């Protein structure tokens with residue numbers, strides 16, 4: 037492809053994307069395909085000879101698009117959103133055009149310094165104390181793994197990094213509602229998942245701090261070495277919020293690292309009225325939230341903040357001769373702030389998003405979704421056959437269908453699984469599920485960039501229709 041062709045196809049592609057977004061709400065949210073359908077449509081051998089771009093693009097439209105789940109569909113209401121926006125898409129396009137690999141300051145000074153500045157912007161935007169320093173990681177899973185590894189090194193005076201584990205009596209803690217990435221991180225970091233204690237939650241699905249302390253005491257009596265706790269600000273199941281101050285005080289008392297996992301809900305903190313919910317955040321050692329979930333920045337972009345950046349760097353830094361530069365003593369080399377050496381220029385799209393919307397524009401977006409959530413919640417609450425299963429703190433509602441009569445929990449679970457399948461097979465909305473206290477729970481979020489009131493009302497209609505079909 038020469039540069040003139042690039043220009044021509046590039047314009048065509050933007051036209052395609054524009055039309056895609058104009059049509060998106062009419063597409064089925066979930067593709068109607070079976071496993072293997074797409075795989076079997078693609079040639080078994082890589083083409084030996086060059087093919088015209090038109091032909092590949094044509095194949096893309098015919099073979100790939102029909103197998104896409106439309107995450108930016110306004111009625112994509114399952115999991116959490118991976119919200120994007122036009123300025124983010126354009127920023128990402130520039131990132132790929134520049135093609136810089138941003139492992140150190142020298143490999144692209146602007147990438148490093150824009151990352152520094154946007155992380156300061158984000159810190160202020162969400163009201164974190166000035167003592168926190170931020171870095172962009174790919175995902176919350178990686179950010180959390182970084183926190184586990186840094187906690188491990190801090191607790192062992194950086195000796196596991198050099199000698200490996202001499203003994204392993206360490207214990208780590210999170211609630212039973214905490215995200216699976218914590219267990220994954222504990223496994224990767226070499227602690228063993230049996231040493232991760234999952235503390236019971238209260239009726240609101242938040243960790244019970246007294247039980248955390250009790251478990252720490254039991255572990256100490258048994259010769260264990262407690263080192264690390266995760267508090268959740270917005271669990272994945274139901275967006276439950278742990279009490280950061282109480283958990284933080286326990287961590288201070290016993291000298292444990294406190295990590296706050298706010299992967300989804302952290303974006304809510306750009307609205308000052310939500311900041312009371314992270315009361316005690318100054319007691320945390322690290323904090324993660326994903327602008328790629330709810331802050332209109334396309335995947336991937338995870339903001340990881342730490343109080344002690346020296347401990348982070350000391351955990352990860354390596355200085356082989358071929359990576360040394362003259363600027364090293366005066367700059368941030370972000371390769372030393374995480375797991376990867378090579379890094380994408382993620383700050384650019386974030387900068388585009390924040391500048392293009394402005395902080396108040398982002399706040400307006402989120403507040404509108406939160407208002408729509410309240411409206412939907414009222415409609416659901418008003419029905420006798422819907423049971424709300426968790427407090428609604430943000431834009432996620434957890435509920436189940438519960439018709440009159442004394443159906444067993446097992447029967448209700450089956451009924452709700454069927455209801456979800458009915459809704460999702462309509463193609464007009466997509467929701468997902470979890471289990472809360474053994475109850476099959478339907479999760480619906482109103483967190484899409486393109487969501488309007490009509491999509492919320494449309495969901496309510498689909499739900500009502502699907503319940504009617506179930507009762508036929």
Ligand SMILES: *Cc1c(COP(=O)(O)O)cnc(C)c1O
Nearest residue numbers: 175176177215217271272299300
């Ligand atoms: C989504 C989520 C994660 C994982 O996020 P990734 O960026 O996909 O790794 C972790 N914790 C919570 C609470 C989440 O909701």
